[in-house]
Amino acid sequence: MHPVRKQRLYIVLFVVVFSSAAIGLVLYAMRGNINLFFPPAEVVAGKAPLGQPIRVGGMVVDGSVQRSEDSLEVRFELTDFAAKVPVSYTGILPDLFDEGQGAIASGRLDARGLLVATEVLAKHDENYMPPEVAEALEKSGYDHKGVPQ
Amino acid sequence: MIPELGHFALILALCLALLLAAVPLWGAWRRNVAAMELAPGLAIGMTVFTAVAFACLTHSFLVDDFSVALVANHSNTLMPQVYKFSAVWGNHEGSLLLWALILCLWTSAVAIFSPQLPLLVLSRVLSVMGGVAVGFMSFSLFTSNPFARLLPSTPVEGSDLNPLLQDPGLVIHPPLLYMGYVGFSVAFAFAIAALMGGRLDAAWARWSRPWTNVAWAFLSLGIMLGSWWAYYELGWGGWWFWDPVENASFMPWLAGTALIHSLAVTEKRGLFKSWTVLLAIFAFSLSLLGTFLVRSGVLTSVHAFATDPERGLFILVFLAIVVGGSLTLYALRAPSVGSRITFHWVSRETLLLTNNVVFLVATLTVLFGTLFPLIMDALGQGKVSVGPPYFNAVFVPLMALLVPFMGIGPLSRWKRDATSRWRRELLPALLASIVAGVTLPLLAQPYNIWVALAVLLCGWLVFGLAKDFLFRVRSGAGIIAGLKRLTPSYWGMVIAHLGFAAAIIGVVATSQYSVEHDLKMAPGDSEEVAGYNFRLLDIKGQQGPNFVADEAHFEVFQDGRLIATLKPQKRRYLASGQVMTEAAIDPGLFRDLFVAMGEPIGNDGAWAIRLHYKPMVRWMWLGAILMALGGFATVADKRYRRERRTAEVAAGGAVAGG
Numbered sequence: 001m002h003p004v005r006k007q008r009l010y011i012v013l014f015v016v017v018f019s020s021a022a023i024g025l026v027l028y029a030m031r032g033n034i035n036l037f038f039p040p041a042e043v044v045a046g047k048a049p050l051g052q053p054i055r056v057g058g059m060v061v062d063g064s065v066q067r068s069e070d071s072l073e074v075r076f077e078l079t080d081f082a083a084k085v086p087v088s089y090t091g092i093l094p095d096l097f098d099e100g101q102g103a104i105a106s107g108r109l110d111a112r113g114l115l116v117a118t119e120v121l122a123k124h125d126e127n128y129m130p131p132e133v134a135e136a137l138e139k140s141g142y143d144h145k146g147v148p149q
Numbered sequence: 150m151i152p153e154l155g156h157f158a159l160i161l162a163l164c165l166a167l168l169l170a171a172v173p174l175w176g177a178w179r180r181n182v183a184a185m186e187l188a189p190g191l192a193i194g195m196t197v198f199t200a201v202a203f204a205c206l207t208h209s210f211l212v213d214d215f216s217v218a219l220v221a222n223h224s225n226t227l228m229p230q231v232y233k234f235s236a237v238w239g240n241h242e243g244s245l246l247l248w249a250l251i252l253c254l255w256t257s258a259v260a261i262f263s264p265q266l267p268l269l270v271l272s273r274v275l276s277v278m279g280g281v282a283v284g285f286m287s288f289s290l291f292t293s294n295p296f297a298r299l300l301p302s303t304p305v306e307g308s309d310l311n312p313l314l315q316d317p318g319l320v321i322h323p324p325l326l327y328m329g330y331v332g333f334s335v336a337f338a339f340a341i342a343a344l345m346g347g348r349l350d351a352a353w354a355r356w357s358r359p360w361t362n363v364a365w366a367f368l369s370l371g372i373m374l375g376s377w378w379a380y381y382e383l384g385w386g387g388w389w390f391w392d393p394v395e396n397a398s399f400m401p402w403l404a405g406t407a408l409i410h411s412l413a414v415t416e417k418r419g420l421f422k423s424w425t426v427l428l429a430i431f432a433f434s435l436s437l438l439g440t441f442l443v444r445s446g447v448l449t450s451v452h453a454f455a456t457d458p459e460r461g462l463f464i465l466v467f468l469a470i471v472v473g474g475s476l477t478l479y480a481l482r483a484p485s486v487g488s489r490i491t492f493h494w495v496s497r498e499t500l501l502l503t504n505n506v507v508f509l510v511a512t513l514t515v516l517f518g519t520l521f522p523l524i525m526d527a528l529g530q531g532k533v534s535v536g537p538p539y540f541n542a543v544f545v546p547l548m549a550l551l552v553p554f555m556g557i558g559p560l561s562r563w564k565r566d567a568t569s570r571w572r573r574e575l576l577p578a579l580l581a582s583i584v585a586g587v588t589l590p591l592l593a594q595p596y597n598i599w600v601a602l603a604v605l606l607c608g609w610l611v612f613g614l615a616k617d618f619l620f621r622v623r624s625g626a627g628i629i630a631g632l633k634r635l636t637p638s639y640w641g642m643v644i645a646h647l648g649f650a651a652a653i654i655g656v657v658a659t660s661q662y663s664v665e666h667d668l669k670m671a672p673g674d675s676e677e678v679a680g681y682n683f684r685l686l687d688i689k690g691q692q693g694p695n696f697v698a699d700e701a702h703f704e705v706f707q708d709g710r711l712i713a714t715l716k717p718q719k720r721r722y723l724a725s726g727q728v729m730t731e732a733a734i735d736p737g738l739f740r741d742l743f744v745a746m747g748e749p750i751g752n753d754g755a756w757a758i759r760l761h762y763k764p765m766v767r768w769m770w771l772g773a774i775l776m777a778l779g780g781f782a783t784v785a786d787k788r789y790r791r792e793r794r795t796a797e798v799a800a801g802g803a804v805a806g807g
Contacts, residue, residue, distance in 0.1 A: 003491050010494075015506060022510040022547070026517060029542035030535075034521070037532035055534060069751045072667055091667050092385070092747035092757050095728045106534075132532045 035106060039136030043109065044083035050109045056085050057104035057133040065099055078105060078115075082140040089117040096122040102133045152217050155205025156296040159246075162198035162253070163286040165191050169256075169279030173272035177345070185272035189260035192275050195282060196253035203250045206295050207237050216303040219243060219295050225307040225724045227695035228315070235320040236310040241444065241460075242295035244323060248440075249285045251327045255335055256282065259360070265790070266356060273342035274335075281334050284467045292460045309724035312696070318378035326371030326398055330436040332364020333401055336408060337433035340426045341475055344482040349426060354416035357429070359784045361412060362641070365405045366780025372398050373773035381732055386665065386743050386761045388769065391540040396519040397439030400512050404432040407508035409780075410501050418563060420490050420498060423483045424505070430475045435512070437468045442519070493565035500558045507551045514543045548653070552606040555646060556582075556613030560620065578616050582608030593662060593764070603657035607650040614646055641783035648775025655768025664762040667747070671755035679762035681742060682706040688756065696720040698731070701756065703744055705735065719746045740764045 035053040048054050056078055064077040064084075072091055076099075077084045087105045097103055097120060107117035169191040176184025206219070210233045215221040223243075224236045238247040256278040263271055289295065313319075339357035343349045375398065380388040389395065408428040415425045441464040492498040518535045525533045556578065557571055586605030590596055621639070622631035664679040675684040684704045691698040698718040705713040715733035722729065732745040740762060747757025 007491055011502070018506055019510060022514060022543075025543055025546065026514050029539045030521075033539040033542065034533045034535050037534065055532075067750055070669065072669060072747070072750070072757050092745075092759055095730055135532075 037104075037132045039080045039082075039139065040078055040085040041080055041082040041136075041140060043085045043115070044113070048109055050111060053106065053108060054115075055104055055106040055132075056087070056115055057102065058085070058136060059133075060097070060099050060101055060103050062099045078103065080136045080140045085115055086113070087115045087117050087120075089120050091120075093120055094122040098122075104133065151205050152209055152214065152296040152298065155202040155209075156294070158198045158201040158205065159286065159290060159296075162195050162202065162249075163283065163290060165195040165198060166279050166282040166286055169195060170276055170283050172276075173279075174276040177269055177272045177276070180269075182268065185268050188272040188275040191279070192253075192256045192260040195279070196250075196257040199246075199250045199253045199286075203237075203246055206243060206246060207234065210234065210237050213307065215305070215307050216298050216300055217295075218297045218299045221299055221304050221307045223307070223310050225309055225695070227723065228310060229694055231317075231320060232310060232315045235314070238323050239310050239314040239319070242289070242293040244327075245285065245289045245293055245444075246295050247324065248327055248331060249282065249289055251324070251331045252278065252282050252285060252334060255331055255360075259335060259338075263356070270339075270342055270346065270353075270356070273345055274338045277338035277341045278334055281338075281471070284471070288460075288463050288467065292463050306724070309695070309722055309727070312720065312722045312725070312727050312729045313382060316378065316382050318374055318382065322371060322374040322378055325367055325374060329364050329366075329368025329371050329405075330398070330401060330439065332360065332367055333405060333429075333433045333436050335360040335364065336429040337475070340429035341478065344426060344475075344478050347482055349415075349422040351416050351419050354412050354422075354425065355789065358409070358412045358416060359786075359789045361405065361409050361429075362780045362783045365402070365409055366777040368398070368402050368405060369773050369777040369780065372402060373770050373777070376773075377770050380766070381734055383730075385745065385759065386732070386763065388659075388766065391518070391537045393519050394439075394443050396515050396540075397442045400515055400519070401432050401435040401439060403508050403512040403515065404428060404435050407505045407512070408432050410504045410508075414498055414501050418490065418492070418498060420492065421502075421505075423479075426483065427479060428505075428509075430472075430479065431512075434468070434472045434475075435516075437464070437471060440464055441468055492563075495566045495568050495571075497558065497561040497563050497566070500554050500561055503554050504551065504558075507547055511544060511547045514547070515540065518543070549602075549606060552610050552653070555649070556609040559614050559642065559646070560617035574616060574620075575613055578609060578612035581612045582606075593658075597661045600657055600661050603653055607653050610646060610650045614643060618643060636787075637785035638783045641779040641781075643779070644782060645776045645779025648772040648777075648779060650772070651768045651775060652772025655765050655770075655772060658765040659763050659769070662764045663766075666760045668758060668760070669750050669755050670758040671753055674755075676758075676760060678760045680707065681712075681762060683742075683744065683760050685758070688754065691718065693720065695724065696722045696729075699746070701744070701746055701758070703733070705742055713742060715742070715744045717744045717746050719748075736767065738765075738767060741766050 035055055036048075037055045037057060038048045040056060040058050042048060043056055048056075058078040058080045061077040061079050061084060064075075066075045068074070073088060074090075074093060075086065075088050077086050079085075087107075089105065089107075101122065104121045105115055105117040106119045106121075107115050109115055169188065172191070173185050173188035175181070176187070206217075208214075209217045209220050210224055211230065213220065213224065213226050213233075219240060219242050220236075223240045224233050228236070236243075238244040256275060259278065260271070260275055266274075336357055339353065339360070343353045372395075375395065376388045379390070380386065408425065408431075411421050411425045411428055414421045441461065444460055444464055518539050521535050522533050525531065557575065560574055561571070582605055585608040586601050589604045590601045593600070621635060622628060624631065624634075666676060666678050668676060670676065670685045672685055672687045675682055677683075682705065684706065686702040686704060688699055688701045691700045698720040700716050700718045703715040703717070704711055705715060713735035715735060717733040718731040720729045720731055721727070730745050730747075732743055734744075735742040741764075743759075743761035743763055745759040747759060749756050
């Protein structure tokens with residue numbers, strides 16, 4: 001074989017072997033590191049798996065935020081105006097977290113249907129609504145202020 | 150009147166950009182010298198008018214002209230002047246105008262600083278950049294006009310700029326990031342021009358290299374500033390989240406890193422030509438993809454502005470035209486510019502090829518992780534998100550794989566080297582790095598295997614580099630003469646590689662050794678974190694220019710000695726009512742102490758408080774600054790400023806010699 005061709009063949013082989021290794025790594029890392037989004041209605045309907053990392057998003061129900069007196073635990077409810085999911089979170093909430101605003105909580109559902117959150121995300125811009133939440137609200141027929149459409 | 154002037158200037162700039170995209174290209178095709186010679190003038194004219202438009206918008210912000218919708222929505226009279234200024238690009242429309250302006254500045258820079266470039270190449274390069282400018286200017290004018298007025302119902306006071314963006318870091322972060330993003334358009338334009346001309350040679354690589362290096366350096370600085378800003382402004386002490394928008398700026402950087410290394414091979418040895426062209430197209434396409442991801446709001450992100458789908462569609466179509474068009478051109482032309490130069494397996498070419506493969510795979514894995522939620526959504530598989538564990542699991546091993554080769558790279562020889570020579574030359578470096586890897590982590594308790602590995606790898610990189618450096622210095626007549634012999638390119642490489650090592654050490658040390666306590670604290674309480682005693686004295690009200698704040702007063706003691714006073718704030722901005730955490734940080738080369746306030750808890754005046762001890766976190770940003778300095782240093786190299794004739798002769802010689 002011509003030395004140039006031979007070299008090209010080796011380069012191609014090297015790239016193929018290396019990228020297969022990389023793809024293997026990617027697939028391995030993908031398992032268990034992706035989590036699905038569920039609107040509250042689906043969680044209440046029992047469609048979300050228990051004990052697996054998931055995300056639930058919706059509006060924080062007015063008057064539902066309860067803080068513990070002696071620890072950083074916070075409990076609140078998320079709603080898509082069709083159903084409510086109780087959430088518990090221990091830690092410091094983001095600045096823009098508030099009642100009547102959109103939020104996404106990621107964590108695991110326990111047997112009682114409580115979402116034990118490890119992370120709570122709120123929007124960072126007054127007018128910004130996470131696309132998942134906007135779509136979930138649209139599905140249940142409300143806009144982001146809870147006004148029926 | 151002034152906003153209309155700006156609007157008109159932008160329209161004129163678009164007209165000039167259209168001419169620039171068409172006339173010199175036609176001239177290059179028909180070999181019409183007069184048409185080709187129009188290119189630099191058109192480029193500068195387009196820049197002047199875009200600058201006028203930008204100045205008009207800035208003026209509207211500075212004088213609080215709330216009849217302009219953009220100003221009314223993103224600024225108010227209470228804001229400090231400097232934030233009124235940065236508010237110009239703290240929103241969708243203005244940041245697009247900034248993008249267009251920076252693209253014009255790059256185009257003009259190419260027009261002005263390329264006297265050595267043949268007219269044919271110059272006119273093609275400027276034309277391609279003009280085409281890109283047409284895309285962005287029409288995007289700005291047709292879908293997001295920054296000069297739209299609110300008449301006749303002009304508000305007396307504007308709403309606020311998002312308080313997160315009211316920060317000195319954010320004044321310079323977007324311009325630097327855009328300088329990098331848009332800078333890759335130069336490399337792209339050179340690549341397209343070379344494909345059009347069918348001439349891809351060492352001279353082409355030499356022209357394109359300094360521009361690529363500078364763009365890459367700006368992008369490094371921009372990303373570093375973004376990470377630093379997230380660290381102190383988002384209020385939870387994180388510095389990288391693998392957020393889609395961070396990834397959007399990181400992917401062009403990864404592809405750009407591969408590009409600058411592959412350009413080195415193309416310039417020095419005339420190899421990997423088609424590959425380099427493809428990388429240049431890839432890097433710029435990723436910049437455009439990044440714009441699409443950020444501007445269209447298709448992904449949940451910290452950075453997303455309120456968006457509308459029409460804009461997303463526009464960028465998507467533009468992206469499709471640019472990527473599709475350039476890949477078609479590549480498919481038609483690339484085979485004719487192949488090379489028949491060989492190299493041995495044990496050589497610098499192989500090491501740089503390894504660099505390219507690793508960085509390309511890293512880019513693709515980040516791209517995959519970023520787009521995966523979109524793909525799943527499109528397939529109807531539900532809304533998924535890919536978290537940092539995925540990116541860490543893929544990215545960290547890839548970078549660890551890279552470093553062993555970086556230790557050998559600098560002293561390897563082109564074309565053919567010998568492993569026996571590498572073994573002989575690098576044995577001391579290997580021993581030194583093992584000693585460093587075993588002993589240095591002993592300084593911090595407890596002993597951490599990951600830190601030890603990171604020190605081992607970085608030791609290998611640094612000692613290998615040092616070995617080569619000393620060899621080159623000693624081969625001169627004396628130390629001084631030896632130092633003088635080193636080229637700016639070489640200095641740039643040394644500085645950038647050291648920066649890479651520093652960044653690795655910083656990332657690993659801060660991830661492994663950080664201590665974080667979130668707890669409830671009342672005035673008079675104290676808490677011990679990693680040997681530092683944080684005492685909360687009191688919490689008082691404070692009045693700022695456009696906000697009111699609760700300010701906590703902390704004293705930090707180490708071994709009974711007062712070492713820092715920290716005053717974190719919880720701010721409420723008056724115009725928007727938005728609440729913001731302002732963390733207080735005591736910075737140091739070897740550790741940061743970080744305090745942020747959560748919210749009030751209970752009735753006894755207690756607050757949720759976040760206390761962090763972050764060792765060596767600065768090394769990461771210091772490393773990024775060093776990388777950027779390295780990128781800038783290479784431009785000083787004399788060989789990039791040779792006259793046209795010698796450049797062409799040398800290029801011909803290189804090809805013949807190879």
